[in-house]
Amino acid sequence: MPKRGKKYQDAIKALDKSKMYDINEAVSLLKSLPTANFDETVELHAKLGVDSRHADQQVRGAVVLPHGTGKTKKVLVFAKGDKATEAEKAGADFVGAEDMVEKIQKENWFDFDVVVATPDMMGVVGRLGRVLGPKGLMPNPKSGTVTFEIENAVEEIKAGKVEYRLDKTNILHVPVGKKSFDEEKLQENLKALLDAVVRAKPSASKGQYLKSITLTSTMSPGIRINPTKVM
Known part of the structure; x- marks a missing residue:
């Protein structure tokens, strides 16, 4: 594995890996982590309890984030x-x-x-x-x-419309803003995305739908969000 820089190592120390946070706590913690010398993209990664190999368990859609992504798309x-x-x-x-x-x-x-x-x-x-x-x-x-x-x-x-779709491992990877956004804007973007994903739950999905949720920025380690506090 590549050697991680000091800022990343400091960020790891700030995290309690055994803990799962609610959305507001996760955003607050992400904002407090050491920042790179560029405006990092903040992303949500969500593993869903579906099997995307089946047509009736596909999860795909789009949502307009209230505060955009921080990038103007061509x-x-x-x-x-x-x-x-x-x-x-x-x-x-x-x-x-x-x-x-x-x-x-x-x-x-x-x-x-x-x-x-x-x-x-x-x-x-x-x-x-x-x-x-x-x-x-x-x-x-x-x-x-x-x-x-x-x-x-x-x-x-x-x-600021973003698309979400499952990869082959049933995980969504979606940008939700920039690290320079204030906490409230990131929280509202996250909630808008997760609400859309929950509404897109296929009727064929059985058991736990939101398996795991992780919040990251370009240079930070992942922060685990408690899925049971989202739905």
């Missing part, structure tokens, strides 16, 4: 005509159709964070499945990125 919209104009007015960074497909394929261009498409453009966007899919950039109706409500979709993303 949005690419696939649309034509009035919907393309709507996207531009809403603040999309890039708008196009076949021309954007060509740019991505020929130039290996990925200067965007989120892709939105109108349903009638999915045949065109589908040509990019092999390159957008592995990067988690393929538009999806469940996350609100395949829609005719282009203005609303772009504005929500710009306002």
